[in-house]
Amino acid sequence: MNVLIVDDSIVMRKIIRKSLGETAYGVAEFTEAQDGMDALNKCTATLPDLILCDWNMPNMNGIDFVMRLRQMKTKKRPVIIMVTTEGTMGKMEEAMKQGVDSYVVKPFTPQDLERVISKVLDQQAKG
Amino acid sequence: MNQDIMQALRSSVHKVFDTMIHLPVKAGVPTSQVYPATLFDVSAVIGVTGDISGTITVQMKQKAALMITSAMLQTPANELSAEVGDAVGELGNMIAGSIKNEMSAKGMDFNISIPAVVTGAGHFIGTTTNAEAVLHPFFFQNEPMIVTICVKRT
Numbered sequence: 001m002n003v004l005i006v007d008d009s010i011v012m013r014k015i016i017r018k019s020l021g022e023t024a025y026g027v028a029e030f031t032e033a034q035d036g037m038d039a040l041n042k043c044t045a046t047l048p049d050l051i052l053c054d055w056n057m058p059n060m061n062g063i064d065f066v067m068r069l070r071q072m073k074t075k076k077r078p079v080i081i082m083v084t085t086e087g088t089m090g091k092m093e094e095a096m097k098q099g100v101d102s103y104v105v106k107p108f109t110p111q112d113l114e115r116v117i118s119k120v121l122d123q124q125a126k127g
Numbered sequence: 128m129n130q131d132i133m134q135a136l137r138s139s140v141h142k143v144f145d146t147m148i149h150l151p152v153k154a155g156v157p158t159s160q161v162y163p164a165t166l167f168d169v170s171a172v173i174g175v176t177g178d179i180s181g182t183i184t185v186q187m188k189q190k191a192a193l194m195i196t197s198a199m200l201q202t203p204a205n206e207l208s209a210e211v212g213d214a215v216g217e218l219g220n221m222i223a224g225s226i227k228n229e230m231s232a233k234g235m236d237f238n239i240s241i242p243a244v245v246t247g248a249g250h251f252i253g254t255t256t257n258a259e260a261v262l263h264p265f266f267f268q269n270e271p272m273i274v275t276i277c278v279k280r281t
Contacts, residue, residue, distance in 0.1 A: 008241065011214045014200055015147070056220075056241050085224020085239070088231040105228070107146035107221050 002029045004048040006039040006065065007083070008057040012106075016052055016083060019110035025117065036060030040068055048078050050117070052104075055084035055091070063098055070099035079120050083108070128261045128276065131233055132179075132226065133157065136274060139225035140265055143218065148198045148267075155264030155271075165271060166249035168192065169212060171219030177237025181258045181278030183226065185219040189248070191270035207246060216242040222274060 003020065005013050013032050020027055031048060033039035037060040039053065051069075055062040066080055079101050086092075087105035095103065102120045104113055137154050144152040167186035175181050187195070189207055196204035196214040204211055223239045230237070245252065252275070254260040260277035 009213050009217045009220075011196070011199060011210060011217050018201070056239075058241060085220055085227070087224065087228040088236070090231075090236075106224060107143045109146055 001025060001027055001050060002031070002046070002048040003027050004031045004033060004039060004042060004051045004053075004078075006033045006036065006051065006057070006062065007054040008034050009054075010034075012054070012083075016113070019108075019113050020052075022110040023114040023117065025114075036062055036065030036068075039065050043069055043072075043074075043078075047074055047076060049076075051078050051080045052083045052113075053080060053100075055082060055086040055095075063095060063100075066095070066098050066100055079117075079124060081116060081120065083113070128157075128159075128259055129235075131235075132230060132276060132278075133261065133263070135226045135229035136222075136263055136276060139222050139229065140274065142225055143221045144267065147221070148195060148218075150194070150198055150267045152265050152267045152272075155266060157261050157263040159259075159261055165273075166251055167273070168207070168246065168248050168250070169215045170245040170250065170252050171216045171242040172245065172252060173219050173223040173242050174240035175223070175237050175278055176240075176281075178235045178281060179237050179278040180281050181255065181276070183219070183223040183239070184252050184275040184277070185215065185222060185272065186252065186275070187215065187272045188270065191267070191272055194268060194270060212244040212246050216244040 035057040053062045081102045083104045085106045168189040169192040170186040173183045193204045196211045219242045254277040258279040263274045265272045
């Protein structure tokens with residue numbers, strides 16, 4: 001599984017990477033992006049299987065990145081999970097409308113992350 | 128200061144420390160004295176706009192910032208660096224975001240900005256004069272951390 005981590009905080013990118021390493025998923029390759037624009041460029045080059053994306057970032061925020069990515073004609077549909085402090089119902093509904101598959105609210109544990117990834121991938125496998 | 132905000136502040140700090148830092152943290156006694164007895168070395172300032180406006184600031188000394196960074200990354204941090212500033216910024220972001228989420232459930236909505244991080248030995252972050260400010264101390268491993276909420280109703 002190829003994973004793209006999008007967050008303007010290098011510390012948070014490291015924490016997410018470490019958290020994923022503690023889960024049962026075999027991650028073949030990690031790519032990191034520091035904002036939505038950087039993520040969009042990286043997705044244009046190589047489309048990941050899973051995207052873990054922050055919301056509030058400079059240059060292009062997470063939700064604008066998701067909108068732009070979902071509008072692109074891509075060969076596969078990456079799973080997108082927002083990993084963000086934006087945990088209000090209104091924000092979550094907005095994210096789902098734009099094509100986000102699920103949500104992890106910061107602060108989180110590796111188990112929280114694993115639970116959400118597992119649920120989304122299971123749903124996807126069931127079609 | 129709205130007691131719901133103060134309660135949200137305390138529960139948010141405990142949640143962040145329990146979940147991502149894994150250090151026991153104790154709440155001290157809040158004060159409205161704007162100029163703190165101790166000056167700090169690393170600060171994260173988060174802007175607040177919406178039903179309330181102002182700032183939420185998280186401040187600590189270098190030793191505490193290094194402890195926070197080491198705990199978050201589970202690797203030793205020995206000197207002030209961009210990564211240490213980033214860790215304190217992310218700590219502030221999570222505390223402010225958690226306060227926002229708790230207050231939204233109680234009917235108060237506001238947005239928070241990306242954190243601005245200030246580093247430098249013994250600096251002071253001021254507060255606006257037309258907003259109410261409360262400094263809330265917290266202590267972990269005998270190191271102080273101050274969270275200042277300086278907001279007004281809009």
